[in-house]
Amino acid sequence: MPDTLTITDNRTGETFEVDILYGTYPTYGAAIKSLDLREIKGSEDDFGLLTYDPGFTNTASCKSAITFIDGEKGILRYRGYPIQELAEGYSFLEVAYLVLHGELPTGDELETWDHEITHHTIIHEKIKKFLDGFRYDAHPMGMLVSTVAALSTFYPESRRIDEPEVRRSQIIRLIAKMPTIAAFAYRYSIGMPYSYPDNNLSYTGNFLNMMFKTTELEYDPDPVLERALDVLFILHADHEQNCSANAMRNIGSSHADPYVSVAGAAAALYGPLHGGANERVLKMLEEIGHVDEVPKYVERVKDGDFRLMGFGHRVYKNYDPRAKILRELAEDVFEVTGKNPLIDIAVELERIALEDDYFVERNLYPNVDFYSGIIYQAMGFPTAMFPVLFAIPRTAGWLAQWQEMLEDEDQRIARPRQVYVGEDERTPRD
Numbered sequence: 001m002p003d004t005l006t007i008t009d010n011r012t013g014e015t016f017e018v019d020i021l022y023g024t025y026p027t028y029g030a031a032i033k034s035l036d037l038r039e040i041k042g043s044e045d046d047f048g049l050l051t052y053d054p055g056f057t058n059t060a061s062c063k064s065a066i067t068f069i070d071g072e073k074g075i076l077r078y079r080g081y082p083i084q085e086l087a088e089g090y091s092f093l094e095v096a097y098l099v100l101h102g103e104l105p106t107g108d109e110l111e112t113w114d115h116e117i118t119h120h121t122i123i124h125e126k127i128k129k130f131l132d133g134f135r136y137d138a139h140p141m142g143m144l145v146s147t148v149a150a151l152s153t154f155y156p157e158s159r160r161i162d163e164p165e166v167r168r169s170q171i172i173r174l175i176a177k178m179p180t181i182a183a184f185a186y187r188y189s190i191g192m193p194y195s196y197p198d199n200n201l202s203y204t205g206n207f208l209n210m211m212f213k214t215t216e217l218e219y220d221p222d223p224v225l226e227r228a229l230d231v232l233f234i235l236h237a238d239h240e241q242n243c244s245a246n247a248m249r250n251i252g253s254s255h256a257d258p259y260v261s262v263a264g265a266a267a268a269l270y271g272p273l274h275g276g277a278n279e280r281v282l283k284m285l286e287e288i289g290h291v292d293e294v295p296k297y298v299e300r301v302k303d304g305d306f307r308l309m310g311f312g313h314r315v316y317k318n319y320d321p322r323a324k325i326l327r328e329l330a331e332d333v334f335e336v337t338g339k340n341p342l343i344d345i346a347v348e349l350e351r352i353a354l355e356d357d358y359f360v361e362r363n364l365y366p367n368v369d370f371y372s373g374i375i376y377q378a379m380g381f382p383t384a385m386f387p388v389l390f391a392i393p394r395t396a397g398w399l400a401q402w403q404e405m406l407e408d409e410d411q412r413i414a415r416p417r418q419v420y421v422g423e424d425e426r427t428p429r430d
Ligand code: CMC
Pocket: 239, 242, 272, 273, 274, 275, 277, 301, 306, 307, 308, 309, 310, 311, 312, 313, 314, 315, 362, 364, 367, 368, 369
């Protein structure tokens, strides 16, 4: 069977044959080159056919070997490894290494990686002054986005994006410094002195130290919460071509440095339809207030008054596998923190929605944001920190996407086309 597609243009009666590429996996991967369609012209001076795809719902903007999602079956894999196995048996730093390098680290590789990340967590003292310039009630995500962009001015060599060693140094710095900036932004917003990194702690243990240390000489993270945060970070490490990964690739495609590119990706993550959703989930659960109020709320969603936050996904048309892991993880966390009463409302909301035709017909299932906020709140994180907690681990994914894009010979500066629907040339009035 030939890997080609025959297209007949009914305007002209002409027939075209275009190649079908990358068709190795039966469901995912078959694509035609959009540029092949340019040959299809209604008339001689026609520009040629474009594809119209707002939101890129059916456009492959790249080839990628990082993350595989089968949204119909609810499958998520990083570099071929199922998310469940990674969440069960590995640390976030191992998974970040995997996402970036393509393989899990050996013992030696992990030791070096861990050492390098741990020894780049401190931020320049001037960054603290920069943070001090924010208003007292600044949202930590706004602070994170701006501060990561500002790092670009501290590391001007980062503009040498075609040198692998230079790239590697910035990748280490970014993964190491994101938790520090995030925690400092939080401490600033509550008027607490900054807590400096502790090199004796793990990546997530140290983050908890920078967030929550008060007067004790050494912060001793609770191992269950430290591990829970590691799992949450693993689940958020990458998710292929979502809005923020696309922003990272877009900005990076102009050869901007990785700091401003990550800042742009984090800005894309900030929106309530992406990384800001779990903040909205908590607001929603608080607004519902009691399990008895759930049916009424669901009716209002069906009437189109608002969306059920933490439900639905562009890619998953099945239960998001990350949400499943988080539902179980919530129980472990509550053993330490005490139960977050919002979980009862969430479980009831899920039960009613999954039995309702409106949600069933539209394949709307809980996504990762449905349970993550409840866990974060139980651990003591304020809701404003939720998108920040998403941005920290996703930095590994953004950087993997960025690096893959730079090394891909097919990639060029991102520059989509448009279908112009405005006025034809006209003459202004005198
Ligand atoms: N509640 C109620 N109805 C919904 C919802 C929802 N959460 N999501 C989609 N729908 C309906 C929508 O109204 C539409 O119905 P109809 O066909 O009658 O007009 C249909 O389902 C398809 O919706 P869509 O907007 O075309 O779907 P999309 O793929 O463009 O949007 C989404 C995906 C995630 C933006 C959307 O499901 C949504 O707004 N969810 C709530 C926000 C949320 O939880 N976001 C986190 C996403 S997961 C984390 C991440 O990757 O960032």
